[in-house]
Amino acid sequence: MQLKPINQQVVAVVGASSGIGRITALKFAMRGAKVVVAARSEQGLKSLVDEIRGNGGEARYVIADVSEFEQIKAIADQTVAEYGRLDSWVHVAATGVISPFEKITPQEFERIVQVNLMGQVYGAMVALPHLKREGRGALIHVSSMQGRRSLPLQSSYCAAKHGLEGFLESLRVELQYEKLPISVTSILPATINTPYYNKVGTKLGVKPTGIPPYYQPELVADAILYAAEHPIRDFIVGDVGRVLDVLQKISPSLVDSLLSVIGIPGQHTGESKSENAPNNIFAPVEGYDHVEGDFSKLAIPSLLDWLDMNPPVKWGAFALAVLGIAVFVSDWHSRNS
Template identity: 80%
Template sequence: MQLKPINQQVVAIVGASSGIGRETALKFAKRGAKVMVAARSESGLQSLVEEIQRFGGEATYVIADVSEFEQVKAIADKTVAQYGRLDTWVHLAATGVLSPFEKITPEEFQRVVDVNLMGQVYGAMVALPHLKKEGRGALIHISSMQGRRSLPLQSPYCAAKHGLEGFLETLRVELQHEKLPISVTSILPATINTPYYNKVRTKLGVKPTGIPPYYQPSVVADAILYTAEHPTRDFIVGDVGRILDVLQRISPQLVDSILAVIGIPGQHTNEPKSEEGPNNLFTPTISEYDRVEGDYSHLAIPTLSDWLEMNPPLKWGAVAVAGLAIAALLGVWRLGSDV
């Protein structure tokens, strides 16, 4: 499967007013792609398009709530009307409620599922006909490591992300069966330093935080751009995410025990915030959060495994070296045991 170079692509980015989406739009535009950006925050979209246009990039925006199918369809329709086609669809829009399950209302749980799962389903529904017409393309859906391993205090978010993983597996196989050259990618970030934790509704009595360490939004944006050119099934972002994935496969009970100790206190800060504080669960948030990074840059660390994943020859070289080193150590151990 061959995807177009980024500088020849038309890209729709859903959930682009802040965080990973905003950084991704900037990177696509700097690489020469034509970009349609969408979100609920008009002020965030306006400032993003203006920033792109200042460095000579090409971008347009459309306001949309992804829980409404017709509004998601309008993103795809406007992209094709503006630029003539659609090559890559990147879906990031998300919201959440950090709270013990028993304190979450049915309306709050439903809203998170509507945005985080059904919004992604609607995105694939409206993008696929255009990608099929173009004859190739990429669907890039931003999931989460919480789609592989759930955390306490985030039951609706985790339920939606697990549902997204199931949906993408079905869709991917159906497209393979039809022999359609459309790449379906799930991006699974670890904890990322975006304004998400400023925006979500909290019933913890304090401003929430992800469980450190954090990674910067740019590493997720780099993974998205990579998969827009290189068909990829799954891409875990962050070394810690890959470690968690391995632990979850080996012993879910062990991860249960670890999270029972650190999972709940690890998502609390000391900064008071009431349930009525600004949040984006049902409405757009105030414009001060229309930025790329959140408040936890001091907790962000670099990642090595992402770079290796985007450089396969080096990745397999590293695997080979590690294999030889293990073989050599085993040889030495056996030689010593025979003496």
């Protein structure tokens, strides 16, 4: 499957007013793609488009709530009306409430599933006809490591992300069966330093935090741009996410035990925050239209992301490691025989 170079693409980025979506749109535009950005915050979208155009890029914006099918359909339709086609659909939009399950209302739980799961489903529904018409393209859905391993205090978010992983697996096989050259990628970030923790609902009595360490949003954007040119099934962003994935496969009960110790206190800061504070569950929250959150001091580099985007180096290093082990074992046998 051959995808277009980014500088020849028309890309829609959904959930682009802040965080991962914002830096992703900026990077696509800097690489020469024509970009359509969407979110609920018109102020955030306007500032983003102004920034892209100020750097010589080309962009338009569409105001949309991803829980409304007709609004998300308008993103795809306006992209094609403006630029004639769609090459990559990048879906980032998400919300959440960090709270013990028994404190979450049915309306909050339903809303988070509607945005985080059904919004992604709607996105694929509206993008696919355009990608099929073009004859190739990429569906890139930002999921989460919480789609592989749930965390306490985030039951609704984790339920939606697990559902998203199931949906993408099903869709991917259907497209393969039809021999359609459309890649379906799940991006699975670990804890990322975005304004997410400023904007989501919380019933902890304090401002919430992800479980450290953090990674910067630029790493996720780099993975998304890689997937737009290189068909890839999934991409875990952040070395800690890879460790968690391995541990979950080996012993879910061990991860249960670890999270029972660090999972709940690890999501509390010392900064008081009322559960009545403004949040973005049902409406956008203004004032956070930037890329990074408040936890830059807790951010660390991720070494394996680069290797995953450079497979020849990755497998060359693996082969050398295997060869080294073989030589060591052979030498050990010769010395002890």
